Amino acid sequence: MTPGVVLGLDTSNYTTSAAVFDPESGVILQRKQLLPVKEGALGLRQSDALFHHVRQLSDQVRGVMAETDCPVAAVCVSDRPREVEGSYMPCFLAGKMAAECIGAALRVPVYYTSHQAGHVAAALYSAGKLELLDKPFLAFHVSGGTFEGLRITPDQQKVLSAEILAHTLDISPGQLIDRTGVRLGLPFPAGPHLERLAEGGHCGKVRKPVLKDGCCCLSGMENQVEKMQKEAVPPADIACYIQTYLAGVLTAMTDWCLERTGPLPVLYSGGVMSNRFLRERLAGPERYFAQPAFSADNACGVALLGGFLAQREVQP
Secondary structure, three states, rough: OOOEEEEEEEEEOOOEEEEEEEOOOOOEEEEEEEEEOOOOOOOHHHHHHHHHHHHHHHHHHHHHHOOOOOOOHHHHHHEEEEOOOOOOOOOOOHHHOOOOOOOHHHHOEEEEEEHHHHHHHHHHHOOOOOOHHHHEEEEEEEEEOOOOEEEEEEEOOOOEEEEHHHHHHHOHHHHHHHHHHEEEEEEEEHHHHHHHHHOOOOOOOOOOOEEEEEOOOOOHHHHHHHHHHHHHOOOHHHHHHHHHHHHHHHHHHHHHHHHHOOOOOEEEEEEHHOOOHHHHHOOOOEEEEOOOOHHHHOOOHHHHHHHHHHHHOOOO
8 A cells, every 4th residue: 555544435324424544653533524404304315415415525525634644545435334235325325426536536546345334443443442353243333224233253355244143123223312302302313412311311110122033123112202202201201211221222132142152342333322321331341332423423434444455455
């Protein structure tokens, strides 16, 4: 790899992100901007998300490149949501198009990865555990669109390979949090707002999670929230209830996965895992978490993976 930084791009469902990784110093710089969502809405159509990424991406690239004096030696982009065959969302086309244009203009290589792999890599980087990329570990991707327990193994071509062990059978934790938050009158995305609201709540006895072959169903909690509202349960108590239930689900799924893999380090990644309540409930030996700034959608892990892929390409 020629001297310089790796530019990483990620255009996820709700965040436009750019980052640069300097392989020499190990430093990562990032810029990102949430997509605009109208008050009371539960998200964006893919066509609208793609439009907003096109409008926002150049500002993020200019901003992060202004923080470094190094030239771009390679570009890496997340061109799909997850590490599975056929994974696709139109919003990732914005980042892919920009990456390929930048790569062609600068005559530098372009590498491709998934949004999910970027989350895992960013979590490892911020937890100071990049050495786990050289051995198997268990990773949870917990976000607005995904909830999966993954067995991660080293991969010479992709850096990491993911096997799905457990997942949600309906909605994701992020969707449950956002739908609950909007119902309670909180802004979207609702995660940080629901977390603050729950700090003053008391949830009492919480329903015990039930798994089916390690997988969970979360949509029933929406009915529970509606029922609690009709019973005039304080919003803070509802927020506390949802967080406590999700902590129980994550604990049960982690235990289920570890029973099948044997002892492995466990990494929790994705935007939902920036929640302090969940982190405290899941903490334990060989349990690792991304720092909050690296939990939410970002291009840091994408840039980092690009650096590894570039380095492997030049090795004899």
